[in-house]
Amino acid sequence: xxxxxxxxxxxxxxxxxxxxxxxxQLACGxxxxxxxxxxxxxxxxxxxxxxxxxxxxxxxSREKNAQFRLCTLETAPIREIASWTERYRTxxxxxxxxxxxxxxxxxxxxx
Amino acid sequence: xxxxxxxxxxxxxxxxxxxxxxxxQLACGxxxxxxxxxxxxxxxxxxxxxxxxxxxxxxxSREKNAQFRLCTLETAPIREIASWTERYRTxxxxxxxxxxxxxxxxxxxxx
DNA sequence: TGTTTAATTAACTGATTAGTATAATAAAGA
DNA sequence: TCTTTATTATACTAATCAGTTAATTAAACA
Numbered sequence: 001x002x003x004x005x006x007x008x009x010x011x012x013x014x015x016x017x018x019x020x021x022x023x024x025q026l027a028c029g030x031x032x033x034x035x036x037x038x039x040x041x042x043x044x045x046x047x048x049x050x051x052x053x054x055x056x057x058x059x060x061s062r063e064k065n066a067q068f069r070l071c072t073l074e075t076a077p078i079r080e081i082a083s084w085t086e087r088y089r090t091x092x093x094x095x096x097x098x099x100x101x102x103x104x105x106x107x108x109x110x111x
Numbered sequence: 112x113x114x115x116x117x118x119x120x121x122x123x124x125x126x127x128x129x130x131x132x133x134x135x136q137l138a139c140g141x142x143x144x145x146x147x148x149x150x151x152x153x154x155x156x157x158x159x160x161x162x163x164x165x166x167x168x169x170x171x172s173r174e175k176n177a178q179f180r181l182c183t184l185e186t187a188p189i190r191e192i193a194s195w196t197e198r199y200r201t202x203x204x205x206x207x208x209x210x211x212x213x214x215x216x217x218x219x220x221x222x
Numbered sequence: 223t224g225t226t227t228a229a230t231t232a233a234c235t236g237a238t239t240a241g242t243a244t245a246a247t248a249a250a251g252a
Numbered sequence: 253t254c255t256t257t258a259t260t261a262t263a264c265t266a267a268t269c270a271g272t273t274a275a276t277t278a279a280a281c282a
Contacts, residue, residue, distance in 0.1 A: 129270095154272065161270090177280070
């Protein structure tokens with residue numbers, strides 16, 4: 001899987017409110033599939049599929065414990081996303097800052 | 112459009128390498144649809160659709176100039192993404208740090 | 223006015239997504 | 253062993269996505 005594919009998978013996994021809500025729950029600690037499904041007005045298989053998507057994207061991992069599958073957050077992809085986003089944010093805001101500076105300079109000369 | 116819908120739209124717009132590449136091009140400055148399409152081995156209507164997706168997500172804006180449609184980056188949604196991501200990143204890494212501290216404490220007591 | 227250039231719309235196809243209901247698996251507990 | 257609990261697999265539907273070709277719009281230019 002290329003870096004691009006990883007970003008694709010992570011971004012599209014995050015592009016669903018249910019999956020973001022699942023991650024939010026996991027921020028409070030490891031949880032089973034049933035526990036994660038509880039807040040949603042949705043069948044268990046549907047939640048199970050969302051969890052599978054998160055796992056495929058590397059955003060969570062799963063460990064088998066008795067009849068439970070405990071889900072845990074993984075931070076690597078979110079760091080990828082954060083660094084991609086930050087890089088572009090600074091480039092873009094840098095551009096605007098540069099433009100602001102230019103405009104300020106032009107005003108300066110007008111006076 | 113709720114905040115959640117905005118995040119959905121932004122994340123899913125970013126979940127395609129062509130769209131991320133278009134944004135990367137726009138980081139170098141405003142460009143027309145034809146100019147943006149040039150690097151891709153893809154028909155113009157296909158690129159036009161990707162640009163529409165970016166516009167709908169608020170990631171770019173368009174201004175009509177003669178027969179050209181000039182595309183410009185918009186920073187608002189990327190800031191939303193950055194803040195969502197950073198929030199979760201710090202929570203998660205905080206958790207791990209907390210866990211590290213806990214483990215360190217336990218080791219301490221063992222000695 | 224007729225032609226070229228820039229871009230979008232329309233109509234279509236194949237693949238993927240998000241959900242459902244139902245069946246199956248697998249471990250735990252009575 | 254039989255039942256319950258936890259979870260996934262299967263099979264299906266409706267909707268959306270990513271791409272195509274061909275037609276259309278609209279401004280610029282000769």
